[in-house]
Amino acid sequence: MDSTSIELRGSQIAAVDIDGDVVRVVFEPAYLVKTMTGSAERTRWWQNGALVFDGAELDAATPLPELPAECSGGDVGENVYTYRDMVPVPLDSHGRAHCALRVGERRINVQAAGVRLEMDGVPKYIEHLRPA
Numbered sequence: 001m002d003s004t005s006i007e008l009r010g011s012q013i014a015a016v017d018i019d020g021d022v023v024r025v026v027f028e029p030a031y032l033v034k035t036m037t038g039s040a041e042r043t044r045w046w047q048n049g050a051l052v053f054d055g056a057e058l059d060a061a062t063p064l065p066e067l068p069a070e071c072s073g074g075d076v077g078e079n080v081y082t083y084r085d086m087v088p089v090p091l092d093s094h095g096r097a098h099c100a101l102r103v104g105e106r107r108i109n110v111q112a113a114g115v116r117l118e119m120d121g122v123p124k125y126i127e128h129l130r131p132a
Contacts, residue, residue: 002037006030006049006087006117008076008101014068016058016108023056023110025101028068032089032123040131045123051076051087053097055113065106074101074108078115091117 006027014028029046036042058064073085078093097115101108 002035004032004034004089005083006089007033007044008071008085008087009073011071012068013065013071013101013103013108016064016067017050018058021055021057023053023058023112025051025053025099025108025110027051027071030119031126033129034123042129044126044129046126047119047121047123049117049119051091051099052116052118053099053110053112053114054116056097057111059107059109059111062107062109064108065103067103069103072102072104075099076101076115087117089117089119091115 011027011030013025015026017024017026028048030049032045032047034043034045076083076087077098079095094114097112099110
C-alpha cells in the first residue's frame with residue numbers, strides 16, 4: 001500500500017495560531033516521506049501545511065517556544081492511535097486528540113476534540129531515500 005507521512009523531526013514549525021477553541025500548528029515546511037508498494041526506495045518531499053485541532057486547549061502552564069523553529073519530534077494522537085515522530089497524510093479525526101511536539105527544550109502541548117491536517121498546494125520533490 002502506498003503511504004505518505006510527515007516526518008516531524010526536521011520539519012519547521014512557523015507558528016502556533018489560536019482562534020477561540022481552534023489551535024493551528026503551522027509547518028513551513030513539513031517534510032514528507034512517500035513509500036510506494038513494491039519499492040524498497042522511499043522519496044522525500046516538502047510542503048507547507050498545518051495540524052488543526054478543534055475544541056482545543058493549549059497547555060498554558062508550558063510557555064511556547066520561540067518560533068519559527070525546527071521540530072525535534074514528538075507525539076500526535078487521535079483516539080486510540082499515537083503517532084511518534086510522524087503524522088499520517090491524510091489525517092482527519094473526530095474524538096479525543098492531542099499533540100506533544102518538541103522544539104528544543106520546550107513542548108507544544110494541545111488537548112482537543114478533533115484533529116485534521118490541512119496541506120497547502122502540492123508537495124515538492126527533494127530526493128530519493130535508498131536503503132543502505
